[in-house]
Structures are given as structure tokens and as C-alpha cells.
Amino acid sequence: MTDMTSQATPSPDEKLDSASARRARIMGGVLIALALLVLFGLNVTPGEVATFRLTTPRDAIQVGNLVVPGGPFNMIAAALLAFLGVRQFLRGGAKWTNLSLGIGLAILVMAFLVWATAGKSFSLTGMLQATMVRAVPIALGGLAGVLSERVAVVNIAIEGMLLAGAFTGALIGSLLGGWVGMFAAILVGGGFGMLLAALVVTYRMDQIIAGVVINLFVLGVTSYVSSQVFSEYRHLNNAPTFRAFKIPLLGDIPVIGPMLFNQNLFVYGALILVAISTYYLFHTKNGLRARAVGEHPRAADTLGVDVYRTRYIHVTLGGMVAGFGGAWFTLGSVGRFDENMTNGRGYIGLAAMIFGRWHPVGALSAALIFGFADSIQQKLALLNTPIPSEFLAMAPYIATIIVVAGLIGRSKPPAANGTPYTKE
């Protein structure tokens, strides 16, 4: 009897197999199309070379420029893409789908860069360094989101917390110095985290609305003070900035050194915070409890975890991370506050969190992809490519969408995300 039914309808496993095989074949087709695009769309004038500068004259260790002959390189790139595509299409190896697509996209980006740079040059190291810098506020915003959404509190207020951090950093930094400014920004960010927690945990307010209210409140207050007070008392808005400091030896490594080991406090801070929160959330008892509160608060409650307290603590921690990220805008970058200077980076951080599957490392990776696309478009705008600047400005967003749709697929939020918990 059981044998017959299993023959008549495919088991869930088989269904899954055929779906992933189909996806593998579609990806194969996509890769072949990319190969054709590289071959015919990215024509390089024969003999032209693309020059990528790796070191500046000031660097301790000098390396020559990376000179790539445009035509042959893109020929090889197209061939590799075609090979990956055909292999994927014929064998449909589901296991390799993501890897092939990842490699394929990397090859495409390289071919595109070589095409755009043919006959010209730009500083590759500078671009990578900028990638890291531009990723910082987004990664910290994303990490703030991870901390609060892992305990099932949707945090739309990251944008407001970043802005509050930036404002506090500038104000307190101007009065009492950079370090105090930074700690004040962390405290204020944490304060808004606690406010959000109070609104949604204790008063069970709608989480989205509570977040939006905080964003509007912070935008209004900071804009008001900026236009009414800062314009009058200029010394309140003239904060010192944390300069980049080179880590000895490591900072001298060509290409990687400037990117990872010659940055300011905020860049190192972001990397360390991502590492700590990954360890905390996934390798400690308290981290497990926090995740349990996010997945099934009732069960966690039954086992003696204080759901309310856990939510308060993590949303506040998230706010502190966002406050630190906000301080980057003023103390880590431009030394002064200006209206709405975060300009939506908090929302992009939120997106980075979703793309990163609610994992700190994932959020950082998404932020880096965004930063990479962002700094690439800045270089491309200088190379006089025939692509309109409006399209270049879209590049960071398009890149993120492609990577997410292609590589990550469906990401699953914590099961209880967004729902208030009522203790019985």
C-alpha cells in the first residue's frame, strides 16, 4: 500500500530535487548569456591594456601596476563563463550552482572592469580601501538589526539611531573630545533602543510604527538644533575625527594592508563587533536563549527565560551598536553634523541584515558588496564609460539585488519576528 502511493506521487524529496535541478539549469543558461555578453558586449580595442595601480609612491612596499591586456583577458573570461554555464546546464549539479554563479559573477565584474579601464588606469587599492570605509555604517546598522530581530523585535528605527549617534558624536565630541563623544553616541543610541523596547515590549505598540516614530522624532529634533543652534554657535559642531592608524607590519602588505589594516577606529570596531556578536549569538548560552526568544518565545518562557528582559537587553544593545555606527558619520568621517546626513543608510543596513540572513557575518558581507559596488561606480564615473551616471549610481542597489536573488535565495526571519509576546 505505502509502496503504491509513493510511486503515484513523487515524494517531497524528489520534488525538491527537480526544483533545484531546474534552478541549476536556469543558472546555467544565465551563465551562458553572460559569456555571450562578455564576448560581444564588452569589446576591447585590440592592443589596449587596463592598468590597475596597486601602490602609491608613499607606500613602504612597492609593487608594480597590474597590467591586463584587455582583449585576451575578456576572451578568457567569456570562455570560462561559457564553460561554467554549459557544465551547469548539462550536469545540473545542484551542489555547485551557487559556487558557479558566485565565480561567474566575479568573472563578470572583472571583465567589466577591464573593459571600462582599457587604455586607462585607476587605483585598485584605493577602491578596495573605500569599499571597506563605505561598508562600515551599513554593516553596523545591519548588526544593530540582527541583534534586535534575533529577539523578534523589528527595528525600523536604525536610521534614527544612526542619526542620533551622529548628532551626539558631533555635539559631545566638540565639547569634550572624540572619545567622550563616541561613548555618548553609544549611550544615546542605547537610549533609543531602550525606548523602542519600552514601546513595543511593555506597551505592545506596533513595531513598525514605533520605529518610524523614532526616526521622524530624531530627524526633526536634530534638524531643528542643527539649523537653529549649530548655525549660531559654530563651536558646538566642530568635532575632532579619529584618523586612520596603521597596524604595524600588517598595514604594509600591498593591497590588503591599506584595506584592512590602515583604517580608523570605526572600521576595526565594526569588524570586532561582528566577530563578537557572531560568537555571542551562536556559541554562548545567552546567545542561544536570545535566539529562542526570537523563534518561540512561549517555549523559551516555559523554560524559564525572561522574554521581556531578553528583548529589552538586546534591543538596547542593538541601539548601542547603531549609536556607534552613527558616530562614524561625524567622528569617523567629516567632523561635523548636518541635517539628515545619514541619508537612508539605516534602511540599507536593514536590507543588508535581511540579505545576510539575520547573521552578523552575512550583514557584513552584504554591506561589503554594497560598498564595493559603490566605490566601483565612483571609479567608473571618472573613466568616461559610455554608461549614464544615473545607471552607475544604481549599481550598488542592482548588485545587491542580483547577489541576493541569485546567491542567497529565500532567507528566513526568526519565526516570532514582529509579534509582541504576552505573558500568560
Place this chain on the structure above:
Amino acid sequence: MTFLNKITARTGLAAALLAGTVMTASAFTACQVTDTGGIDDAGFNQTAWKGVQDAMEASDIEGRFLESQAETDYEANLNSLIEGNCDIIVTVGFLMGDATKAAAEANPEQKFSIVDFAYDPTIPNVLGQVYATDQGAFLAGYLAAGMSQTGVVGTFGGINIPPVTAFMDGFYYGVQYYNEQKGTDVMVLGWNPESSEGLFTGNFDSLDDGRAFAENLHQEGADIVMPVAGPVGLGSAQLADEMGTDSLKIIGVDADQTQTDPEKAHVYLTSVLKRMDSTVTQVIDMAMNDTFEGGLIVGTLENEGVGLAPYGAFEDSIPEELKAEIEAVKAGIIDGSIQVGM
């Protein structure tokens, strides 16, 4: 309508008396809607607002402003001012062109003036204020070309719209003119007038964009950068401050930025002035003296609506010869012997 007319006709005398007393009692009110970037942006909006402030000091009038936080605020801000008894409403910014047009057509009795926009055909109750900023920027380009050590200068804009790109055009052609005269080969990064493409931040808010974009230009060799993006350029000034002005100098735009950004005054080689304050004051005067009519006023080098700011900290390091040449170029532009643009 007719019903209302009857009422007014019947109570005409009383109304006229009342209106008379009210008019003498209440001062003239000038209202302003800013673009995004804020009233304290040390440049664009702030300069236009200074025009109203100057008028407030000169004659006893009232001034009010509403800030636009986003482009979606334009219409709402305009509507709330229309209900607020303004004698003239000044909108600041090219992007407000459509909103201002709609408001002016719906309220033909209300006087409007818009900075950075020219309507064709003209609207009878809107006076446009535009500026030949390319003339001022041409001088800045010439100066930058003469001062660059690396032979590369750069510029970037906020959004690819005419009031922004006029600066970049002038800058580009000023450098080309220098190259022509001196047989040099100074390169301009960030703007290509032929394709109308270049480097744009896409906003007038993110100061850290200003830092990142200036750093990008510096990595590619530029040692003088002209940001045309409102407050975003303040981020570039911070970078120049950290790097030292031997590595990077900034050219300000709109206002004399050594005045509006005094903490970083030492990084500004000069500023390309766009005297919105003077045209806004002029427009308010016209509205007060009933000489207001729709059309256009254009600020040029000749009427000092545009120009170069003093050289500030670089007064001594700019060779006298170069200063004299710039004066000659300025005279050439005014008498038409030098064409800005190609």
C-alpha cells in the same frame, strides 16, 4: 463668485478702510522655501536666505522660511506659505521648478520668485533668478590649472542638473583655456561636457559622500577639487584638512566658504560666488516698490551676480602673475573676447 462680489461691493467701503489699516500695520512679508540640505548648509540655501535677512535689515519687513526635508515637501511647503499671507514667496532650487509653476498658476495674485529656474514662456507672476555661474567657475578652473602641482584637477556634483553642471562646465573650460594659453596638459576629472556625464553623489545630504568622492579624485591624482553639491562639499573640506593643503585644496561654490565654513577656511583656494543673496534682495525690493513683473534676472560677472571670492589663506601663495591673468580673463569674459564654453 458673483455672490461674493456682491458682498464685497456692498461692504466695499468698510473693507477698504479695514484693508488700509491692516496694510499699514502689518509689515511686508517675504517667505522662502529651501531645497533639501537645510538652511544652514554653508552654501546654497544659506546664501539665498541671507538675501532675505539683508532685506530684513535694510527695510522693516518680516522674513519666514520653510525647510524642505525631501523633494516631496516642496508642494506642501508652498501650499502652507500660500495660506500664510506672504507678499512674495521665493523658492530656492531648480528642483522646485514644477512645484512653483503649479502654485503660481493656481494663485495668479501671489508673487513668486524662483532661484535657479527660468520659465519659457514666462509666467506673469514668477520672476526667475538665474546665474551665469560658468563665468565664475571658468576663472576658478583657470586658477586651479595654474595652481595644480600634479597636473590633475577634479570636480563632482550633487545631481546632474543644469545649475550644478554650469559650474562644472565653466571649471572644465577654464582649465582648457589655461592649457590653450600655456601649452600645458592639465586634466579635469569628474566632468565631461561633451557627453554631459561625470561624477555625482546623487544627493545634497551625505557629507561623508563628499569625503569619499574627494578621496576618490585624489587617488586618481587630483590635488584641487571643486565639489558642487551644497553641504556635501563640507566633507571634502574635512578630508583636505586632514591631508594637508599641499595634497588637496578645495574650491568652494555658492558662497565664500571661508566665511560660511570658518573652521576649515584654510583649505579653500577660493570660492565661485553665486550671489543669490543679492538677487533675492533685489527681487524683494522690486516686490515692495511694485516694480515686480514676471520674467528673469541673470547674475553675471559684469553685474557681480557671480564672481570669485578672495583667495583667503592662499593670498600669498598664488603668484601675482596668475592673479593678474585671472583679472585679464575676467575682463575678457565681460567684454566678450573670451567665450565661456566651446
